[in-house]
Amino acid sequence: MQNTGKTLVLGASTNDDRYSNKCVKLLRKHNIETVAVGIKEGVISDVQIQTGKPCEAKVQTIAIYLSPKNLESFHDYIIGLKPERIIFPPGTENPEFYKKANAHGIETEEACPLVMLNTGVY
Incomplete structure (x- = not known):
C-alpha cells in the first residue's frame, strides 16, 4: 500500500x-x-456512519460515492478538509470539481478504490 492515511468515504451506505x-x-x-x-x-x-459534514482532522484521502449533482453541497466541505487526494470511482466523474480541487493543491484521481486496495496501489 502506498497511502495508508485516514480515508473519508463520502456517500457511505449500510446496504x-x-x-x-x-x-x-x-x-x-x-x-x-x-x-x-x-x-x-x-x-x-x-x-x-456519520451524517452532515463532520469535522475531521488530517484526512489524507476522500473516496467519493456521490453523483456530481449530489456532491455540489459538499464542495466547500471537501476543500476545507484539505485532503491530499480525492478518488472518483466510475460514475462519479466530476471534471468541474477536479479543477476547483486542483486549484487548492488537492490531487484528483479517476479510479476505483476497491481495485486500488486489492492490487496494492492505494
Missing part, C-alpha cells in the same frame, strides 16, 4: 450491495483508518 459499503469494509480489512459519511446513520463493520 451491502453498494460500492461505498464494500469500500469501507475493504479499507478496514487493510487496517486503514476510515470515516464514513452518509445520509443515514448506521454501522459498517466497526465504522459508524
Whole structure:
C-alpha cells in the first residue's frame, strides 16, 4: 500500500450491495483508518456512519460515492478538509470539481478504490 492515511468515504451506505459499503469494509480489512459519511446513520463493520459534514482532522484521502449533482453541497466541505487526494470511482466523474480541487493543491484521481486496495496501489 502506498497511502495508508485516514480515508473519508463520502456517500457511505449500510446496504451491502453498494460500492461505498464494500469500500469501507475493504479499507478496514487493510487496517486503514476510515470515516464514513452518509445520509443515514448506521454501522459498517466497526465504522459508524456519520451524517452532515463532520469535522475531521488530517484526512489524507476522500473516496467519493456521490453523483456530481449530489456532491455540489459538499464542495466547500471537501476543500476545507484539505485532503491530499480525492478518488472518483466510475460514475462519479466530476471534471468541474477536479479543477476547483486542483486549484487548492488537492490531487484528483479517476479510479476505483476497491481495485486500488486489492492490487496494492492505494
